[in-house]
Amino acid sequence: MAISLDELKHVAELARLNLSNQELNAMQSDLNRVLESFRQLHELRLSGVELTSHSVDSTSVWGEDEPADGLSRSDALEAAPSAEAGLFLVPTIFE
Amino acid sequence: MQAASYVLSVGMEVHAELLTKTKMFCRCPNEFGGEPNTRVCPVCLGLPGSLPVINRPAVEHVLRTALALNCRIAMRSVFHRKNYFYPDLPKAYQISQYGETNPLGHSGYMDFFTEDGGERRVRIRRVHLEEDTGKLMHLPGRKSGVDFNRAGVPLMEIVTDYPPDIHSPQEALDYSYQLRLLLIYLGACDGKMEEGSLRCEPNVSIAPEGHQELGTKTELKNLSSFRAVQSGIRHEAERMRHALERGDTLKQETRGWDEENEKSYVMRVKEFEDDYRYFPDPDLPPMVFSEEYIEGLRAALPELPTAKRKRFMEDLGLSDYDARLLLAGPAWARFFEEAVAQGGDPKQVCNWMNGDFSHLLNEAGRTAEASKVTPAHIADLTGLIASGKISGRIGKEVFEHVFQTGRMPSDVVKEEGKEQITDAGSIREVVSEVLSQNPEAVGKYREGKKGVHGFLVGQVMRKTEGMANPEMVNRLVTEELER
Ligand SMILES: [Zn+2]
Numbered sequence: 001m002a003i004s005l006d007e008l009k010h011v012a013e014l015a016r017l018n019l020s021n022q023e024l025n026a027m028q029s030d031l032n033r034v035l036e037s038f039r040q041l042h043e044l045r046l047s048g049v050e051l052t053s054h055s056v057d058s059t060s061v062w063g064e065d066e067p068a069d070g071l072s073r074s075d076a077l078e079a080a081p082s083a084e085a086g087l088f089l090v091p092t093i094f095e
Numbered sequence: 096m097q098a099a100s101y102v103l104s105v106g107m108e109v110h111a112e113l114l115t116k117t118k119m120f121c122r123c124p125n126e127f128g129g130e131p132n133t134r135v136c137p138v139c140l141g142l143p144g145s146l147p148v149i150n151r152p153a154v155e156h157v158l159r160t161a162l163a164l165n166c167r168i169a170m171r172s173v174f175h176r177k178n179y180f181y182p183d184l185p186k187a188y189q190i191s192q193y194g195e196t197n198p199l200g201h202s203g204y205m206d207f208f209t210e211d212g213g214e215r216r217v218r219i220r221r222v223h224l225e226e227d228t229g230k231l232m233h234l235p236g237r238k239s240g241v242d243f244n245r246a247g248v249p250l251m252e253i254v255t256d257y258p259p260d261i262h263s264p265q266e267a268l269d270y271s272y273q274l275r276l277l278l279i280y281l282g283a284c285d286g287k288m289e290e291g292s293l294r295c296e297p298n299v300s301i302a303p304e305g306h307q308e309l310g311t312k313t314e315l316k317n318l319s320s321f322r323a324v325q326s327g328i329r330h331e332a333e334r335m336r337h338a339l340e341r342g343d344t345l346k347q348e349t350r351g352w353d354e355e356n357e358k359s360y361v362m363r364v365k366e367f368e369d370d371y372r373y374f375p376d377p378d379l380p381p382m383v384f385s386e387e388y389i390e391g392l393r394a395a396l397p398e399l400p401t402a403k404r405k406r407f408m409e410d411l412g413l414s415d416y417d418a419r420l421l422l423a424g425p426a427w428a429r430f431f432e433e434a435v436a437q438g439g440d441p442k443q444v445c446n447w448m449n450g451d452f453s454h455l456l457n458e459a460g461r462t463a464e465a466s467k468v469t470p471a472h473i474a475d476l477t478g479l480i481a482s483g484k485i486s487g488r489i490g491k492e493v494f495e496h497v498f499q500t501g502r503m504p505s506d507v508v509k510e511e512g513k514e515q516i517t518d519a520g521s522i523r524e525v526v527s528e529v530l531s532q533n534p535e536a537v538g539k540y541r542e543g544k545k546g547v548h549g550f551l552v553g554q555v556m557r558k559t560e561g562m563a564n565p566e567m568v569n570r571l572v573t574e575e576l577e578r
Binding site for chain 1: 124130133142148231238
């Protein structure tokens with residue numbers, strides 16, 4: 001179950017990573033080592049084990065629907081690379 | 096030559112912002128409008144180290160909606176991360192719910208009345224809970240900025256089943272209308288399409304008649320009214336038909352609707368589902384519900400619009416049209432039911448509400464709750480007319496007075512001397528007086544010109560300032576003339 005170069009390029013595109021050929025090659029062998037580890041895990045007999053998606057054994061943790069103070073706008077925008085007119089500036093999008 | 100005929104299929108995705116005080120996973124206020132980025136915190140901005148906490152009333156809204164839509168409830172349900180990059184999505188993933196049986200509700204249906212009075216059933220595939228995104232704004236100088244006030248607002252998604260049950264723009268409209276009404280009656284959503292708190296996104300495809308497989312579908316966005324839902328689908332089906340007849344291949348894409356120019360435009364070519372790389376959100380523990388809790392929610396559901404409409408028609412004898420008007424909002428329907436409970440005749444109450452009352456409210460730009468008229472006023476008024484105390488015409492005058500002042504119709508009638516004259520003796524007196532003052536008209540009548548009868552009745556009504564019972568005047572004028 002090795003990852004092909006095409007699959008890798010697709011995943012890189014989804015992650016918006018621009019990888020050179022050299023980086024792609026390195027990434028491919030890294031990922032294939034990860035996949036190999038999972039293949040080994042697959043060999044374990046787990047038929048009696050319940051599926052787990054959460055590491056903490058708690059359920060139904062609720063918050064109450066009461067407003068609380070968040071960040072002031074200036075604090076919120078302070079961390080942004082650039083801001084204008086109270087908005088976070090982002091790469092230009094035209095729909 | 097006859098053009099090939101195509102079958103239209105429409106799946107509906109409806110997004111509804113939920114009526115909670117705070118956002119889905121943080122306690123920033125959930126409101127519309129306001130200055131940008133004034134309702135934000137580390138959670139809804141996706142800052143590192145912040146942890147989301149589930150808003151319980153939001154979950155309850157979705158469960159109640161799912162129950163109202165006859166869904167099966169996931170007794171254990173988890174949130175997933177839907178991964179994609181877009182500037183309005185601060186975490187680079189949207190918290191949503193994936194899977195067939197994991198969404199809070201699945202495998203349901205909605206029965207409803209169509210515009211022409213028919214009954215329809217549309218199957219519901221799933222009802223799930225997610226969070227809204229921020230809002231992209233365009234700034235001068237080809238720049239884009241984001242307002243995150245809306246980011247993290249609880250959003251319910253309701254998706255119809257596949258293959259679609261809807262096959263015309265009108266059916267899509269009827270479905271959307273009924274679903275909106277249902278959400279408003281449940282108090283889950285305010286249903287304001289123009290503000291985007293309710294967003295109908297149809298996916299549209301056409302296939303040659305007789306084909307088993309559906310055609311390539313496009314998803315329509317930016318439909319901000321029922322009219323837009325209808326015309327957007329109609330135009331999209333036409334666009335597809337022309338393309339196919341030219342021999343073009345259709346692409347699976349998302350198209351925006353430009354209401355002003357009645358045209359759709361490509362927004363983006365859709366990513367395939369696998370590309371979202373959904374996985375359970377490790378920050379959010381699973382939600383687990385007890386049978387008892389769910390049954391409690393079911394038992395507490397209010398009477399739903401379809402059932403109410405049926406009852407208004409079958410038990411109260413209203414027409415389909417009248418029932419539909421009364422159901423237009425929960426407050427309006429409640430007003431009607433209270434007036435009937437206080438003794439008003441259902442048909443009469445309905446006529447006053449959908450007639451003069453609606454008219455005066457529209458003129459004043461007011462809602463029923465904000466007006467001075469209460470259900471007791473309407474019940475009182477219909478009682479006065481039913482008992483013959485006042486005529487329908489005087490009723491209109493009295494009602495206008497009531498609308499302005501908030502006084503009880505009975506009091507207005509008493510104090511303003513609006514009571515109808517039903518005493519035959521005093522009406523006959525006025526009739527004789529009128530006849531003796533109009534010998535010419537009486538002569539014409541006796542020569543066979545029966546038309547002057549109406550003129551004489553009018554004279555009597557005028558003399559009594561409209562207070563005389565019209566039927567009695569009619570009868571007595573005839574009697575006196577034939578004497
Ligand atoms: Zn927040």
